[in-house]
Amino acid sequence: MRTxxxxxxxxxxxxxxxxxxxxxxxxxxxxxxxxEALRLGERMYREGILPSGEPMRAMVRGDIPxxxxxxxxASCHLRGGLGSLEGTVVTLPTNGAWLYQPLVGARMxxxxxxxxxxxxxxxxxRAAYTDATLARALRLxxxxxxxxxxxxxxxxxxxxxxxxxxxxxxxxxxxxxSPGVTADTVRFATVIAGDVDPGKRAAMLAPLEAHVxxxxxxxxxxxxxxxxxxxxxxxxxxAYRQLELAVWELSGPPATWEAQLESYLREQPxxxxxxxxxxxxxRPIHEFCEAHRIPNLFPITDFPAISATDxxxxxxxxxxxxxxxxxxxxxxxxxxxxxxxxxxQVLRDDPAARALAQGFQDTRKRLGQPPxxxxxxxxxxxxxxxxxxxxxxxxxxxxxxxxxxxxxxADLGALATAARMPGMVFVSGRLLGDRLYSLPEGVRxxxxxxxPYSLPGEQGRAWLATRxxxxxxxxxxxHERIQSQMYFVGWMLSGALKxxxxxxxxxxxxxxxxxxxxxxxxxxxxxxLSFGPGQRYAAKGAYIVQMGPGPEPELIKRHDxxxx
Amino acid sequence: MRCERLTxxxxxxxxxxxxxxxxxxxxxxxxxHGDHSAHMAxxxxxxxxxxxxxxxxxxxxxxxxxxxxxxDELLTADGPLLLNFVFATCTTVCPVLxxxxxxLQRTLGExxxxxPLISITIDPDHDTPEVMKSYLKRYHAxxxxxxxxxxxxxxxxxxxxxxxxxxxxxxxxxLTFLRSPKDGQWVRIDGxxxxxxxxxxxxxxxxx
Numbered sequence: 001m002r003t004x005x006x007x008x009x010x011x012x013x014x015x016x017x018x019x020x021x022x023x024x025x026x027x028x029x030x031x032x033x034x035x036e037a038l039r040l041g042e043r044m045y046r047e048g049i050l051p052s053g054e055p056m057r058a059m060v061r062g063d064i065p066x067x068x069x070x071x072x073x074a075s076c077h078l079r080g081g082l083g084s085l086e087g088t089v090v091t092l093p094t095n096g097a098w099l100y101q102p103l104v105g106a107r108m109x110x111x112x113x114x115x116x117x118x119x120x121x122x123x124x125x126r127a128a129y130t131d132a133t134l135a136r137a138l139r140l141x142x143x144x145x146x147x148x149x150x151x152x153x154x155x156x157x158x159x160x161x162x163x164x165x166x167x168x169x170x171x172x173x174x175x176x177x178s179p180g181v182t183a184d185t186v187r188f189a190t191v192i193a194g195d196v197d198p199g200k201r202a203a204m205l206a207p208l209e210a211h212v213x214x215x216x217x218x219x220x221x222x223x224x225x226x227x228x229x230x231x232x233x234x235x236x237x238x239a240y241r242q243l244e245l246a247v248w249e250l251s252g253p254p255a256t257w258e259a260q261l262e263s264y265l266r267e268q269p270x271x272x273x274x275x276x277x278x279x280x281x282x283r284p285i286h287e288f289c290e291a292h293r294i295p296n297l298f299p300i301t302d303f304p305a306i307s308a309t310d311x312x313x314x315x316x317x318x319x320x321x322x323x324x325x326x327x328x329x330x331x332x333x334x335x336x337x338x339x340x341x342x343x344x345q346v347l348r349d350d351p352a353a354r355a356l357a358q359g360f361q362d363t364r365k366r367l368g369q370p371p372x373x374x375x376x377x378x379x380x381x382x383x384x385x386x387x388x389x390x391x392x393x394x395x396x397x398x399x400x401x402x403x404x405x406x407x408x409x410a411d412l413g414a415l416a417t418a419a420r421m422p423g424m425v426f427v428s429g430r431l432l433g434d435r436l437y438s439l440p441e442g443v444r445x446x447x448x449x450x451x452p453y454s455l456p457g458e459q460g461r462a463w464l465a466t467r468x469x470x471x472x473x474x475x476x477x478x479h480e481r482i483q484s485q486m487y488f489v490g491w492m493l494s495g496a497l498k499x500x501x502x503x504x505x506x507x508x509x510x511x512x513x514x515x516x517x518x519x520x521x522x523x524x525x526x527x528x529l530s531f532g533p534g535q536r537y538a539a540k541g542a543y544i545v546q547m548g549p550g551p552e553p554e555l556i557k558r559h560d561x562x563x564x
Numbered sequence: 565m566r567c568e569r570l571t572x573x574x575x576x577x578x579x580x581x582x583x584x585x586x587x588x589x590x591x592x593x594x595x596x597h598g599d600h601s602a603h604m605a606x607x608x609x610x611x612x613x614x615x616x617x618x619x620x621x622x623x624x625x626x627x628x629x630x631x632x633x634x635x636d637e638l639l640t641a642d643g644p645l646l647l648n649f650v651f652a653t654c655t656t657v658c659p660v661l662x663x664x665x666x667x668l669q670r671t672l673g674e675x676x677x678x679x680p681l682i683s684i685t686i687d688p689d690h691d692t693p694e695v696m697k698s699y700l701k702r703y704h705a706x707x708x709x710x711x712x713x714x715x716x717x718x719x720x721x722x723x724x725x726x727x728x729x730x731x732x733x734x735x736x737x738x739l740t741f742l743r744s745p746k747d748g749q750w751v752r753i754d755g756x757x758x759x760x761x762x763x764x765x766x767x768x769x770x771x772x
Contacts (some may be wrong), residue, residue, distance in 0.1 A: 060660055062758045064667045069702050071659035084655045087736045088755075091656050151609050152660045152756055366694060367630075514653075517732040530689045532653035532733075540689040560715055562689050564626065 030164040041169025046079065048072030050162055058154030066154055076152075078533060079311070080507030081173040084515060089152065095505075096175030099129040134170065135163050174505040180271030181241070181504040186497070188212075189246040189270045191299070193257060194279035203479035204277045204300050204486055205247070210473040211490025212243045215497075239501040246270065250285075257284040258291075265292065272509055275299060275489050277482075280351065286313050295510045298489045298538075300482055302430075303355060306362075310536065314513055316485060316526070317539040320352050320430070323450035324359025326542040327401060327426045329563045330448070332367050334424070338397050341423050343372040346391075347403040349379070356403040356428055372401060377408075385414035396420035402427050406435035416442025424448060429545070437553060444547045448558065452542035453481065454527045455555050462524035484524040491522040527561045611738075611755025618741075618750050621721045625684070625714035628697040633712060635722065638682070639743065644769045645680040647741040647750075649728055651687035652699045657738045660756055664740070666703040667759045668766070679766070681709040684722060686733045688713045726750075744769045 029037035040051045048056045048068020055068030073094065077083050081095030093099070103125040126144050129137070133144040138156045141149045158166065180187040190208060192201060218240075248264045250257045261284075273289065273296035286305040289296045289312040296312060302319035318325065331343070345360060347353035361371055375391075377383070383404075391400070392415055400422045402409065409432070415421060425443060429436055429451040439447060454462075463480075466487045470477060477483065492513075499512045511533070519529040519538075529538035541562035545555040620636040627633050639645070648665070650658035665683070669676040685691040691699075696711035713719070723729040730736045742751040742765055751765055 060663060061756050062760075064660070064663050064759050066659075066663045069704075070663055070666070071702075075659050076656040078655065086654070086656050086734055087730075088738065089656045152656065515734060517734060528689070530687070532651070532687060532690060533655060534653055535690055560717075562716070564688065564692050564713055 026168075029168045030161040032165070034168070037165050037168050038172060041165045044068075044073070044162070044166055045081075045169055045173070046072055046074045051165060052162075056156060056158070058156040060154050061151045075533075078508075078511040078514070080503075080505045080509075080511045081170070082503055082505070082508045082511060084511070086515075089150075093174075094170060095173045096171040098174075099134060099170060102126065102128045131167050131171075134167050138163065138166065174503070174508060177504040178271055178506040179269035183241075185242045185244050186504065187244040187246065187268070187270045188272055188274045189248045189264065190274050191248045191250060191261070191276035191278075191285055191296075193250040193276070193282070193285060194254070196277055196279045200277060200300075200479055200482060203482040204275055206475045207470065207473075207483055207486035208275050208490055209245060210475060211487075211493065212245045214490075215494060216242045239497075241497075245274070254281055254284050258288045261285065261288045262292075265294075270294070271504065272297065272506060273299075274493065275486055277301070278303070282313075286310070289313050293506060295506055295513075297493075297509075297513065298485065300485060303351065304537070307536070311534070312510070313536065314510065315537050316529070317452060317542075318359065318537050320355035320428075321359035321362075322537070322539075323428050323430060323452050323542050324356040324361075324403075325363045326359075326452075326544065326563050327448070327450050328360045328363035328367065328369075330544045330559055331399060331424070331426070332369065333563070337399065337423055342395055342398040343401065344375060344391075344395055344398050345372045345401045345403060346375045346377065348377045348408070352431060353403040356431075360401060383408045383411065385411040388412060388414040389418045392418040392420050392422060395422070397423045399424045400426070403431065405431050406433065406438075409435075409439075413440030413442050416440060421446065426450065437547075437551075439547055441549060444549070444553070447546065449545050449547070449555070450542050451545050451555065452539075453525050455543060455545070455557070458527060459520075459524045462521055465521070466524045481525045488519070488523040488529075492516070492519070609756065611753050611757050613754075614752050615749055616727070616752055617748070618726050621718075621725050623714060623718040623721060625712040625718065625722075626693060627710045627712050628693050628700055630693045633710070635712070638680075640748070641680075642745060643678065643680070644745050644766065645682060645743050646766070647682045647684070647726075647743070649686050649723065649726075649736060649739060650683050651685050651733055652691045652695050653687065654733075654736075657736065661738055661740065662699075662703045664757065664759065664762060665709060666705065668762055669706045669709065670704075671759055671763060672766075676706055677708050679708060683709070683711045684719065685711065685713045686719065686723065686730075686736055688716050688719050727752075742766060742769055 025034055028034075032040065043049050044051070044056060048071065050056055050068075056072070057065065057067050060066055076091040077094045078091075081093060082098075083091040083093045085091070129144055136142050137144075137149065139158060141153055141155045143149060190205065192205075246264075246268060248261065250260050252260075272294060276285065276296065276299040278285070278299070278301050281303045282299060282301040283303070283305045285296070285299070288294075290310055294312060295314070297314050298316055299313065301315070304315040304317075304319050304321075305313070306318055306321055343364075345357050347357050357374065364371055388411060397420070402412075402425060404427070409427065412425075415425070423446070425447040427439075427447060427449055429449045432439070432449075436449065439449075463484070466480075466484045467477060469487060470483060475483070496509065496512050500508060514531055514533045514535065516531040518531070520527070523529055526539040527541075530540060531538060541560070543555075543561060544558045544563065546558055547553040548556055620639040622634075622636045625633050625635050639647070646665070646668070648661050650661055662683070665681050668679075669681070672679060685696065691711075691713050693713065696713060700709060700711055720729065726739075726741065728737070728739050737754055738756055740753040740757065740762070742753070743749075744751070746769070751769070753765070757765075
């Protein structure tokens with residue numbers, strides 16, 4: 001009898017101890033290796049899929065069943081686990097560091113609380129979670145004191161082993177601050193890839209460095225505030241850190257860039273990448289960030305990696321691809337075209353044209369339309385008026401999508417006097433640059449131009465503010481779009497760091513960005529940037545414009561910034 | 565002897581609790597204070613209900629199949645209907661609102677095909693028809709549930725018309741609207757409502 005009792009008690013205690021050993025890596029978790037448990041736990045958390053492959057099941061608001069295909073933990077708690085604030089609902093953090101400490105008052109950590117005079121210390125709002133109470137929270141929706149959680153927190157139906165995996169994952173989620181952060185500094189890097197034009201390099205780097213200096217110049221002031229400020233602001237003020245910005249230059253063929261980046265990272269870890277610029281493709285840097293889970297905020301590139309699911313690089317836009325995408329979407333909405341009208345793309349074999357064409361073709365496919373024909377010009381082929389006349393005759397009433405530069409389009413006027421005119425012509429405003437304004441008058445009535453930036457005359461206030469700031473920092477104005485983009489990066493960085501406070505987790509940096517309001521003011525180059533969890537191209541559109549008559553024509557919008 | 569037996573029983577109960585599968589749903593347990601305070605918490609989180617008349621603007625929106633929808637015609641057609649404002653990458657609010665629509669369809673069964681559900685995006689920049697179609701699929705939407713997008717200015721006009729406008733999508737409220745076929749007035753529910761209560765509201769609209 002005695003032996004049986006002792007055995008039962010010992011077994012129970014051993015179970016409980018094994019599952020609540022915070023900080024010590026267990027040998028197995030629910031029979032899995034720790035690495036495998038983390039992988040499966042991550043899949044549960046982010047995708048709502050059980051280790052068995054089945055969707056997770058839960059109830060919300062008492063009687064509403066939800067499954068993992070609808071939404072997952074990450075939907076509300078976000079990838080970093082620090083929660084979100086949306087409208088009327090605060091989603092509290094669910095990361096290891098937060099769960100396994102007591103909650104002692106608004107955003108006050110236990111150390112800060114200790115320093116308060118006795119009579120100002122508040123009781124714990126709730127004790128630290130343990131594995132057992134966390135299990136109860138997930139299954140029954142009760143906090144450690146037995147109080148029910150908000151009705152929209154799902155009450156999960158989980159088998160014991162799945163629960164152990166989930167708890168293990170949460171314990172390790174944003175449990176330790178990310179690399180690149182010390183008690184006094186946060187280290188960033190900016191990547192300069194390939195043979196970048198020196199003027200563009202300076203346009204990218206100077207505003208960014210100026211912002212870093214602006215933040216750091218407050219050190220003495222912020223330091224004093226942290227030490228002597230009111231106790232209720234202590235947590236916020238002590239989060240201030242100096243910023244460091246390393247410049248990571250990448251040389252040689254792009255295939256060697258990932259290795260160079262890894263070498264830089266080993267030498268000196270950084271919290272995240274800011275801005276950056278490439279002479280050509282961006283993909284190797286994108287892949288590096290995905291592999292190492294390092295955020296990169298707003299690199300300057302016209303060749304971003306296009307993905308619906310990659311996470312770690314937040315781009316201004318899809319670059320060239322976006323113009324092609326917009327043209328195809330706009331075209332679909334045109335109702336007065338002949339249904340048999342052919343769609344023909346004309347381009348040379350250069351990276352920009354290829355990206356434009358890719359955006360166009362991918363979008364036609366996505367919209368369920370047949371692919372456009374492609375006329376790929378050989379390098380030695382010259383385009384003159386005859387070319388256009390012949391093209392017009394061969395493809396009457398066609399939609400001509402001309403991803404060509406100003407030299408190639410110099411004789412485009414021949415189309416206007418051809419026997420058969422095309423139905424529509426598309427050209428890229430970006431490829432044409434300043435030569436856009438010399439587009440022959442005869443073709444203007446049927447030529448549509450993709451214009452992926454704010455129009456001349458728009459964003460007057462934003463341009464003024466940006467230029468004033470640059471002048472105040474003694475930065476000469478040049479490559480103004482790039483400068484305005486980096487002005488935005490620096491401007492939003494301060495706000496983002498304030499939101500992060502002490503929670504220096506790389507995933508949380510991106511989560512904070514994702515919760516940003518639509519931006520109009522600090523970004524002169526675009527009409528609008530918008531954000532949201534998983535949204536990785538902030539400028540969602542491009543204008544479609546036509547040109548008015550005369551030598552100084554106005555650009556006339558034919559659609560809103562975003563074409564759907 | 566008795567002491568040992570009690571301890572053995574206690575230990576067995578403890579072990580049993582720690583290893584049995586959880587009760588199916590929260591209502592099935594009488595764990596500690598959980599049951600009682602759940603009711604009190606429900607009162608604290610109860611949604612606000614009001615009735616109002618809204619005038620739908622004459623705008624053309626586009627649904628998840630890229631079919632154009634004349635919104636004022638849609639919202640004044642015969643029969644009851646439900647409306648909410650969501651967006652595809654929303655955290656917290658929209659997942660629950662959409663799960664609520666999903667469960668309403670499931671609960672109504674065959675009747676669901678006679679009750680149009682309309683979700684209007686407040687993030688038209690991102691929510692293209694393809695995104696919306698994928699969203700509806702995730703929520704196991706049955707025929708009758710449309711997700712609409714459109715020009716930003718038009719969407720804003722609709723939000724204003726329903727007194728649901730927020731300057732930024734992140735601050736939107738959890739609103740569900742039910743339209744009465746009897747007098748064209750709208751029941752406005754601000755907050756999170758259970759399916760049982762939503763069905764009750766719906767039945768009140770259609771009962772003569």
